[in-house]
Amino acid sequence: MKEINPRAADHAEYRQAIRDLCSRFGSDYWQDVDSRAEYPEKFVQALTDAGWLAALIPTEYGGGGLGVTEASVILEEVNRSGANSGACHAQMYIMGTLLRHGSAEQKQRYLPAIARGELRLQSFAVTEPSAGTDTTKIKTFAERRGDRYVVNGQKMWISRVQHSDLMLLLARTTPLADVTRKAEGLSVFLIDLRDAESRGLAVRPIRNMVNHETNEVFFDDFEIPAENLIGEEGRGFRYILDGMNAERILIAAECIGDGYWFVDRARKYARERTVFDRPIGQNQGVQFPIARSYANVRAADLMRYEAARLYDAGLPCGAEANMAKLLAADSSWEAANVCLQTHGGLGFAAEFDVERKFRETRLYQVAPVSTNLILSYLGEHVLEMPRSF
Numbered sequence: 001m002k003e004i005n006p007r008a009a010d011h012a013e014y015r016q017a018i019r020d021l022c023s024r025f026g027s028d029y030w031q032d033v034d035s036r037a038e039y040p041e042k043f044v045q046a047l048t049d050a051g052w053l054a055a056l057i058p059t060e061y062g063g064g065g066l067g068v069t070e071a072s073v074i075l076e077e078v079n080r081s082g083a084n085s086g087a088c089h090a091q092m093y094i095m096g097t098l099l100r101h102g103s104a105e106q107k108q109r110y111l112p113a114i115a116r117g118e119l120r121l122q123s124f125a126v127t128e129p130s131a132g133t134d135t136t137k138i139k140t141f142a143e144r145r146g147d148r149y150v151v152n153g154q155k156m157w158i159s160r161v162q163h164s165d166l167m168l169l170l171a172r173t174t175p176l177a178d179v180t181r182k183a184e185g186l187s188v189f190l191i192d193l194r195d196a197e198s199r200g201l202a203v204r205p206i207r208n209m210v211n212h213e214t215n216e217v218f219f220d221d222f223e224i225p226a227e228n229l230i231g232e233e234g235r236g237f238r239y240i241l242d243g244m245n246a247e248r249i250l251i252a253a254e255c256i257g258d259g260y261w262f263v264d265r266a267r268k269y270a271r272e273r274t275v276f277d278r279p280i281g282q283n284q285g286v287q288f289p290i291a292r293s294y295a296n297v298r299a300a301d302l303m304r305y306e307a308a309r310l311y312d313a314g315l316p317c318g319a320e321a322n323m324a325k326l327l328a329a330d331s332s333w334e335a336a337n338v339c340l341q342t343h344g345g346l347g348f349a350a351e352f353d354v355e356r357k358f359r360e361t362r363l364y365q366v367a368p369v370s371t372n373l374i375l376s377y378l379g380e381h382v383l384e385m386p387r388s389f
């Protein structure tokens with residue numbers, strides 16, 4: 001059957017290399033780690049060894065020096081193959097904060113080691129139980145004491161902590177009551193996690209709907225050398241926002257990969273499965289939802305390429321990056337639902353992978369940014385309607 005993604009041959013070299021790598025980690029591998037709620041360590045190590053997670057690190061630091069367009073193709077292919085980029089995607093976009101705002105010394109110290117695969121920067125700690133989406137209300141506080149910061153507080157839903165050497169932390173360094181604008185007084189730190197648990201950092205895993213290593217993290221007088229502050233104290237919120245367009249585009253690409261996977265699986269099953277003496281796909285009630293979800297995945301894909309093009313050209317792309325994430329997450333979720341419905345009872349059977357991918361793609365309606373927050377960005381900043389919060 002012919003390929004349904006008309007751009008499947010674009011960036012052929014990267015796509016083929018990822019397909020080859022992913023073919024070593026088939027359905028059985030993903031079902032096995034999923035059933036045991038185990039981190040897909042071998043897969044992540046293989047991607048790291050091949051240099052793919054360093055795609056966005058400039059060549060001067062030993063990385064791939066690729067653009068967001070190529071990086072997005074890499075993650076799209078991972079998800080298109082049936083795998084799950086969520087185990088490791090964050091390294092691609094987290095390191096952007098270090099690259100753009102870190103000092104020359106910090107970049108030299110960490111980026112080459114990350115590019116060589118010796119260090120993993122997979123963990124990004126922003127969310128807190130009481131603040132939720134209202135990030136400027138976070139309470140984790142880093143107090144400067146001489147040449148150190150002492151951190152106290154709690155984070156929630158912090159992913160890959162147990163499989164990362166480094167973490168980027170957003171914490172308050174000036175109390176909310178003492179700043180004129182609520183986005184001020186937040187700072188970003190790079191934390192070495194390797195011996196952190198003996199120094200006042202506690203990690204409690206959260207059992208969740210997907211096989212996603214995510215945790216509550218507690219800081220109890222946890223000390224960070226002042227030299228691990230990224231950029232200027234108090235400007236951390238801006239640094240985090242700077243990285244969001246790349247994050248949105250990369251997550252959109254993962255959803256596109258999922259979307260094509262679901263549509264492909266659905267159309268194949270609809271052609272093969274015979275009930276009432278005809279293929280179920282001959283019934284328009286089965287065929288049309290698959291066709292509609294295909295149209296929506298394709299449309300979202302166009303927005304993803306447009307956002308990536310603008311990003312790589314250094315042009316403003318906030319609207320396009322947000323719309324790409326919104327449309328891609330919606331279309332992959334629609335395709336997931338249609339694929340599961342098309343498979344009938346077998347959609348629920350783990351051996352078909354549909355129920356696993358269904359759970360995995362559902363996450364992107366909520367994290368790393370929820371759909372409502374994107375709509376509010378578009379409503380306020382693009383369409384100039386009144387600010388709602």
Ligand SMILES: Cc1cc2nc3c(=O)[nH]c(=O)nc-3n(C[C@H](O)[C@H](O)[C@H](O)COP(=O)(O)OP(=O)(O)OC[C@H]3O[C@@H](n4cnc5c(N)ncnc54)[C@H](O)[C@@H]3O)c2cc1C
Nearest residue numbers: 124125126127132133157158159212214367368370372389
């Ligand atoms: C598996 C998983 C992994 C994650 N990994 C990380 C991670 O590595 N690092 C990290 O920092 N965070 C992580 N998160 C957290 C994630 O970013 C948040 O869950 C997400 O941003 C939503 O925040 P919340 O859960 O606090 O929801 P809340 O802020 O409590 O919101 C609940 C719902 O209400 C909606 N809502 C809230 N306010 C408004 C409003 N004013 N208008 C309209 N709708 C509104 C939201 O859109 C959401 O749907 C992860 C979450 C999950 C589930």
